[in-house]
Amino acid sequence: MSIGRLEEDQSYYSEKDFETTLLTPGYRVDLRNAGNEHLDQFFNADLVSDWSQLSWKEAGKPYEVKSVAKSKQHWEKEHGDMSVKTSWEFFNRSFHEWFVKDVPKELTRSKKELKKYLSRFQMRDVKAALGETIQLSLWNYAHRVEDGIWDPRGKRALFEGLDVRKPRILFLGAAEGYEAMQLYAMYPEGEVLMVDYDDFCRTDRFGHFPDSYPFLGSNPVSGHPKVWHKSEMNIHYEVNDIRNLPFGHEFDIVLSVGLLEHFPDEHKHEVMEWHRKFLKPGGYVIMTTPRLQFKSKLFYNIMADVMNHTYRELMDVRQMGLYVYESGFDILRHGYIKVHNGIVAKPR
16 A cells, blocks of 8 residues: 555556555545455444334434534525525535645645734634634545545445446436446446536536546456546436436436435435435435534534535434335445445335
8 A cells, every 4th residue: 555645747547556545635546445355444333123123212313513604694694594505505615615625735824824823913813724724634634634525445335236237326416426426437337317406516516526536446348346537437417406307217226425414304205205216126225424423523513614504414324224214215234434324225
């Protein structure tokens, strides 16, 4: 294993780079465990052997994140309550700003500013620079060092072993589409349809996703591990409200990542129905939600200006699983990865 900074002139990876991990200015490249033999990055929590016997009294309810981004507060003072769509648009633009940062460069700048303001006793500026430095340091750790947001080894372990070939994959609330691209790499030669109702996700979050980023998957001819890139995949992006999609039961996999937790309980059953209505008989639903843990609470409070524009919950995998089970799904696999719960399910 090697660890280092990505050279500026090295933009693409191939099978010769297996078992390598490197840090770019904005994210980590991880080509370790190319054959996916070591699944220790997905923890099959095995907390529930019979979902019909688990009660909400035992599981408890999710933790609602109540801190709100300042930009949302300022907007609502002038315009009134922010709509869900506008909140999502604010979140996407804010989140994308962090994904495109040269994090080491920004950290160096913010630390210099902090030192300068301290030397001049400019305490208001010290407070602002300190807050920015803490946010950058936390983002650097969560996304670059730990690779907790994309978490390729954990996601591959969650996705492994599906009985599909050349699947049609529907990604609901796709944003930049990372997980669908990982699924395509593992189960190639199918089709991905990404859906989001914010066109910025199509033009910028997905549109500017680096084609150089390597996804570990399978060679459909040899069956051996292969590196895939975005431009090699059969992907279509539709800007639409999920409720208005014209499709029937035609997808082998329906996927959502960080969708369920944005809806209060009275709407969660509707969210689960979105997954069911587009699925072929025998197809898979794959879902993740942010984990309820101390590190996640800390992250969403410190990064509130980046993350907290919409209703949001943190839940453990038992709580997530109850929503899925009570909506008429059998849970085939459940557990957690670095910062997410993961569930693979099929309709009963």
